[in-house]
Amino acid sequence: MAVLELKNVKKVYKMPGGGTFQALKGISASFEEGEMVSIVGESGSGKSTLMNLIGGLDSDFEGEIIYQGKNLRDYTKQELDRFHKKSIGFIFQNFNLISHLSLLDNVSLAMTLSNVDKETRDKRAADLLNQVGLGEHMHKKPDAISGGQKQRVAIARALINDPDVIIADEPTGALDAETTDTVLEMIKEIAESGKLVLMVTHSDRVASHCTRVLRIDSGSLISDTTQDVEFHKKPADKKETSPVKNMSLTNAIRLAFLNMKAKFGRNALVAFGSSIGIMAVVLMLGIGRGVTNYIKSTMVTYTNPNVTEVHKQSLEMDKKQQEKVQAGDSSTIGSVREDHISMMTGTSKKNTFSQKDIDKLKKIKNVDTIQRGYSTFSLGTNKVAFNSNTANIMMLMTMSKSVTKSSITKGHAPKKNEVLLDQATADLLGKNIIGKKVRLSLTIGDKPIEKEVKVSGIYDTQTSTIVVRYGDLNQVFKDNGQRLKANTVFLYTKNSDNTKAIKDKVKKLGYSGSMQETMTDMFTQMLDVITYVLAAIAGVSLVVSAIMILVVLNISVVERTREIGVLKALGARRKDVRRIFVSEAFLIGLGSGLLGVVITEILGFAINSVTKPAYDVNVVNLEPQFLISGIIISIVISMLAGLLPANRASKLDPVESLRKE
Structure with missing residues (x-):
C-alpha cells in the first residue's frame, strides 16, 4: 500500500515583475514504505520545490499529494502541524541546527514542540545520539563539532518522533567523500527499517545507493527507474499512536531563556x-x-490620635460655589469671602453647634466623650500684656484633649484662670513668663474686656496663640452678658484605631474636620x-x-x-x-x-x-x-x-x- 501518492502535481510561481513561472508540470508518482528514493535533477529543475510540497511546507499547488487518504492541499493548519510533528522528518543540506541549543536539545526539539515531558524526550534524544555515534558529545553546542557530526545530529532529529517519511534535501552536499558514505549508510539503514526515504540530490553517485531514482528536468518527471542495490528491508515496527500535543507555555519560556x-x-x-x-x-x-x-506625621504630632476635631462647616467651597467663583460671579465671591472671615473670627452663626448637633455627634459609634471648644482668629483686637510689654494675639482657642503633652514644650496644661502662650509671644512679654500673671484683653461683640490670668506653659505653634480653658472663657462671656456657643467639638475615643471610622462618619453627617486636616489634605x-x-x-x-x-x-x-x-x-x-x-x-x-x-x-x-x-x-x-x-x-x-x-x-x-x- 502506498504511503504517499502524487497525482498530476503542478506548481506555478508569480513573478515579482508580473507574469508566472511553472516550476512543476504535472508530476505523478507513488511511494511505498521501506523505499529509498532519490530525486535527481540539476539546479532549478524543480526537485526542491517538489520536496517542499511533499513536506507540507507549501500548500499552494494544483493536483494531489495524498497522505493517509487526504490531499495535503486540503489539510487545515492544525492538521499540517500534526503532519510535521508526527509524519515527516527533515534532513537539511546545511544541517540547520540551532546554535544556542545543545545537541541533545536540538534533537529533542520536535518532542519539545509536542509537549513531551523532559525525561522522556531527553532519553529518546540520548538514545538516538548514541545510535549515530555522538553520545559523548550530546551536551556540546553545534559549533563544537564537525560537519559530518552535524549531519548525524540532523538525522537523529529527523527520527525523534518516529515519522513515516524522511525527506533529505542534499544531505551530503556539504560533506567530503568519506563522510558522505557514512551518512548514506545511515540513511539506508533508516529506509531498511521500513520508512520511506525521499532524497533530493544532483549527484549520480548519491543516487546509486538508492533503490529507486526519479529524474526531473524543467519541472517534468522524465524517468522513474528501479535499481538493483543491496537492500535488506526489515518489517516495520508497529507504531504506537498517541494524540499529538502542542508546546506548552513553560517550554516556550525555556526556549526563550536559552536564546537570551x-x-x-x-x-x-x-x-x-x-x-x-x-x-x-x-x-x-x-x-x-x-x-x-x-x-x-508632622501634623499628627500636634494632635491627639484619639481625638477627632469637628467643625460645623468647611472653608472649602461646594461645587456650585466653585463654578460661580471660576465664572467670576462677584456676589458669590463676596459671600464666600465674608463667610470665611466670620468663620475664622468665630462670629459666624452658621459655624456654631446647637444641642441637636451635639446629640447627633454623641451617637457616633465608639465616641466615648465629647468636648465643646471655641476658636477665633483676630488682627489687633485680642492682646496680652505683662508690665509694659504688649503682644497681639492672632489665635484664641480653648483647651481640649487634642492638645497633647508633647505640644506643651514648657510648663503644664492650664488650670482655672491659667493660659498657654506660644514661645514667640512669651519671649516678647519677658523672660521667665511661666507662672507670672498677665493681662488678657479681649473684644466680645463690640465690648472690650480685660481679665488677669496666669501663664501655665508654652504651646508649640508658629502662630501667636493663647490657649484658655473653655469654662473660663464661658464665664467671661457670661460676666459680660454674652453666651458662648461652641464652634468646635472634640470627639474622644479610648482606642485610636476607631478614629478613622469616626472621622469618616463625621464627614458623612455633613461636618468637617480640623483646619490642620484640611491643609494636610490640600498639601x-x-x-x-x-x-x-x-x-x-x-x-x-x-x-x-x-x-x-x-x-x-x-x-x-x-x-x-x-x-x-x-x-x-x-x-x-x-x-x-x-x-x-x-x-x-x-x-x-x-x-x-x-x-x-x-x-x-x-x-x-x-x-x-x-x-x-x-x-x-x-x-x-x-x-x-x-x-x-x-x-x-x-x-x-x-x-x-x-x-x-x-x-x-x-x-x-x-x-x-x-x-x-
Missing part, C-alpha cells in the same frame, strides 16, 4: 536601559510618598499631583525602552529567520513561534523590572542615609505596591513592544525562511 542566555550581553544592556526608566518612575513615587508621610493632593506628573515625565523614558526592545527583537527575528523555518518544519504553530518571542520580551521586562527595583532600593537607602541624620526624615518611602507596580509595568511594556516582532516571526514563510543565509 546565548546573547546575554546584548539582552543585559537592553534590560539595564529599560531598568533606568522603571527606577525613575518608582523613585518619584517613593519620594512623593515619603514627603507626604512626613507632612502627615497631600498637591504632592500627589506633582508626584504623578514627575512620574509621568520619568515614564517617557519607558517609551524609549519599548522602542529599544522592539528594535532588538526585530533584529532577533532577522538573525533567527532560518531557526524559525526549522521550528515550523518540525511542527511549530504560529502560536508557538509567537509565544517564544513574547516570552523573550517577558524575560527582558522581568529582568529590567527587577533590576530597576534593586537600583531604586539602593538609591533610596543612600538618600535616606543622608536625610535621616540631617533632617530626621526618610525622604524616600518605597512601599511594596510601588515596587510590584514597577515590575508589572516593565513586563507589560516589554511584552507590548514584543508583540509586533513576535507576530512578524510567526508569519514568516517556512520555505523562504529555510533559504535565508
Whole structure:
C-alpha cells in the first residue's frame, strides 16, 4: 500500500515583475514504505520545490499529494502541524541546527514542540545520539563539532518522533567523500527499517545507493527507474499512536531563556536601559510618598490620635460655589469671602453647634466623650500684656484633649484662670513668663474686656496663640452678658484605631474636620499631583525602552529567520513561534523590572542615609505596591513592544525562511 501518492502535481510561481513561472508540470508518482528514493535533477529543475510540497511546507499547488487518504492541499493548519510533528522528518543540506541549543536539545526539539515531558524526550534524544555515534558529545553546542557530526545530529532529529517519511534535501552536499558514505549508510539503514526515504540530490553517485531514482528536468518527471542495490528491508515496527500535543507555555519560556542566555550581553544592556526608566518612575513615587508621610506625621504630632476635631462647616467651597467663583460671579465671591472671615473670627452663626448637633455627634459609634471648644482668629483686637510689654494675639482657642503633652514644650496644661502662650509671644512679654500673671484683653461683640490670668506653659505653634480653658472663657462671656456657643467639638475615643471610622462618619453627617486636616489634605493632593506628573515625565523614558526592545527583537527575528523555518518544519504553530518571542520580551521586562527595583532600593537607602541624620526624615518611602507596580509595568511594556516582532516571526514563510543565509 502506498504511503504517499502524487497525482498530476503542478506548481506555478508569480513573478515579482508580473507574469508566472511553472516550476512543476504535472508530476505523478507513488511511494511505498521501506523505499529509498532519490530525486535527481540539476539546479532549478524543480526537485526542491517538489520536496517542499511533499513536506507540507507549501500548500499552494494544483493536483494531489495524498497522505493517509487526504490531499495535503486540503489539510487545515492544525492538521499540517500534526503532519510535521508526527509524519515527516527533515534532513537539511546545511544541517540547520540551532546554535544556542545543545545537541541533545536540538534533537529533542520536535518532542519539545509536542509537549513531551523532559525525561522522556531527553532519553529518546540520548538514545538516538548514541545510535549515530555522538553520545559523548550530546551536551556540546553545534559549533563544537564537525560537519559530518552535524549531519548525524540532523538525522537523529529527523527520527525523534518516529515519522513515516524522511525527506533529505542534499544531505551530503556539504560533506567530503568519506563522510558522505557514512551518512548514506545511515540513511539506508533508516529506509531498511521500513520508512520511506525521499532524497533530493544532483549527484549520480548519491543516487546509486538508492533503490529507486526519479529524474526531473524543467519541472517534468522524465524517468522513474528501479535499481538493483543491496537492500535488506526489515518489517516495520508497529507504531504506537498517541494524540499529538502542542508546546506548552513553560517550554516556550525555556526556549526563550536559552536564546537570551546565548546573547546575554546584548539582552543585559537592553534590560539595564529599560531598568533606568522603571527606577525613575518608582523613585518619584517613593519620594512623593515619603514627603507626604512626613507632612502627615508632622501634623499628627500636634494632635491627639484619639481625638477627632469637628467643625460645623468647611472653608472649602461646594461645587456650585466653585463654578460661580471660576465664572467670576462677584456676589458669590463676596459671600464666600465674608463667610470665611466670620468663620475664622468665630462670629459666624452658621459655624456654631446647637444641642441637636451635639446629640447627633454623641451617637457616633465608639465616641466615648465629647468636648465643646471655641476658636477665633483676630488682627489687633485680642492682646496680652505683662508690665509694659504688649503682644497681639492672632489665635484664641480653648483647651481640649487634642492638645497633647508633647505640644506643651514648657510648663503644664492650664488650670482655672491659667493660659498657654506660644514661645514667640512669651519671649516678647519677658523672660521667665511661666507662672507670672498677665493681662488678657479681649473684644466680645463690640465690648472690650480685660481679665488677669496666669501663664501655665508654652504651646508649640508658629502662630501667636493663647490657649484658655473653655469654662473660663464661658464665664467671661457670661460676666459680660454674652453666651458662648461652641464652634468646635472634640470627639474622644479610648482606642485610636476607631478614629478613622469616626472621622469618616463625621464627614458623612455633613461636618468637617480640623483646619490642620484640611491643609494636610490640600498639601497631600498637591504632592500627589506633582508626584504623578514627575512620574509621568520619568515614564517617557519607558517609551524609549519599548522602542529599544522592539528594535532588538526585530533584529532577533532577522538573525533567527532560518531557526524559525526549522521550528515550523518540525511542527511549530504560529502560536508557538509567537509565544517564544513574547516570552523573550517577558524575560527582558522581568529582568529590567527587577533590576530597576534593586537600583531604586539602593538609591533610596543612600538618600535616606543622608536625610535621616540631617533632617530626621526618610525622604524616600518605597512601599511594596510601588515596587510590584514597577515590575508589572516593565513586563507589560516589554511584552507590548514584543508583540509586533513576535507576530512578524510567526508569519514568516517556512520555505523562504529555510533559504535565508
